[in-house]
Amino acid sequence: MYRINSYDKALVDIFSPAEFFQLSDEDPPGIPQNVQCSVSDDGTVSVSWDTLTEPDLLGYAVFAGNSEDAPFLQVTTDHEEEPNFSYITTLETLTENIYLKVRSSDTRHNYSEFSTVCIAARPDIIPPAGPxxxxxxxxxxxxxxxxxxxxxxxxxxxxxxxxxxxxxxxxxxxxxxxxxxxxxxxxxxxxxxxxxxxxxxxxxxxxxxxxxxxxxxxxxxxxxxxxxxxxTPYDSGLRGTITNLQAYEGAPVGFSDPFIGLTWDYDDLEGLHNFLIYRSVDNSPMQAYATTNGRGGINFFNVISGEMGKIIPGQFGWEDLELGVPNVDTGGGAQQGGSTTDIRKYTYRVMARHFDGGFSPLSAAVVISVDIRRQ
Missing domain, CATH: 2.60.40.10 (Immunoglobulins)
Known part of the structure; x- marks a missing residue:
């Protein structure tokens, strides 16, 4: 404020009306640098930056937005004198980040450019939408x-x-x-x-x-x-698959009649009842022929739970001791060594059966030819 003072010979002061005058100042303060920001687990947003040293600095203002391109709103209510600020935000939102920037102002209300945007990640407390x-x-x-x-x-x-x-x-x-x-x-x-x-x-x-x-x-x-x-899965009745069915010729100890032995593998043991053996001799139709548990007996016990009586994994087997009666040469016309009709062809297939009515597919056929004459 300026005014002019004059006085007369009697030294009486007379003042002119006051006039306001100041030097022109249109230079803004510096841009806040090194802006740091974070959001804590309780929703506290903290922002800090380097101190500016302009003598006419009035303070700082902090602005926040939900994206870098969206409008920013001022979150400070007054010019902050210290180079830091904090406030509370909600975490109950799907917006993952908060975007913050700072500018300074001086006593002439000149405003700096905004600082570089600082991005603070909100703690994720919201579970995903359910599948x-x-x-x-x-x-x-x-x-x-x-x-x-x-x-x-x-x-x-x-x-x-x-x-x-x-x-x-x-x-x-x-x-x-x-x-x-x-x-x-x-x-x-x-x-x-x-x-x-x-x-x-x-x-x-x-x-x-x-x-x-x-x-x-x-x-x-x-x-x-x-x-x-x-x-509950649909039960088609089909169970496991019989594999590695093989046939061999042998004779029991102390007997002269030959027999045919079968061996096979089967791994679906839960609820297994027995195996049904199908046999065809020469060109006769395949028929159900014998029942065995493949372990020297007829059936397994129906054990639903517990270890007692459970079937031990491993190979199964069975012996066919009834191969038929050899032909008798009554006419003397057979070649030395017996009739060729005593060599029979045996075809076998095996099916597993379970207590609940389930069954395996019939195995692949195995074929063996045996001379059934007594040795």
């Missing part, structure tokens, strides 16, 4: 499972899991995500698309009901499960 297990059907080919993936963009892995109904331990059938796909034993029965997938579970036993679920896990470790659904 949907929308199909779980028993079929002749196994349990058909279809699901819709979680729509959350931060999901890094999906898991398809199964357990026996009433059980506690879940097993993962398929796991897929940013690190690839793990589907041991299911690679040929799996299709995965951008929005979900489908799977045929060909391993689940028809003897049990199963619970299924789909899990989605995000990059913060939060997991959301689909609805748990329960299903």
């Amino acid at each position: 949907v297990l929308y199909r779980l059907d028993p079929t002749n080919f196994g349990l058909h499972i279809e699901w819709i993936a979680s729509p959350s963009t931060d999901v890094i892995v999906h898991k398809i899991q199964r357990k026996r109904e009433g059980g506690l331990q879940w097993s993962t059938l398929v796991e897929y995500g940013i690190n690839g796909t793990i589907a041991t034993g299911y690679e040929n029965h799996l299709k995965i698309g951008e929005n979900g997938g489908n799977l045929y579970d060909t391993i689940a036993s028809h003897l049990y009901a199963y619970d299924f679920r789909v899990l989605a896990e995000d990059d913060a470790g939060h997991v959301t499960s689909s609805e748990i659904r329960t299903v």
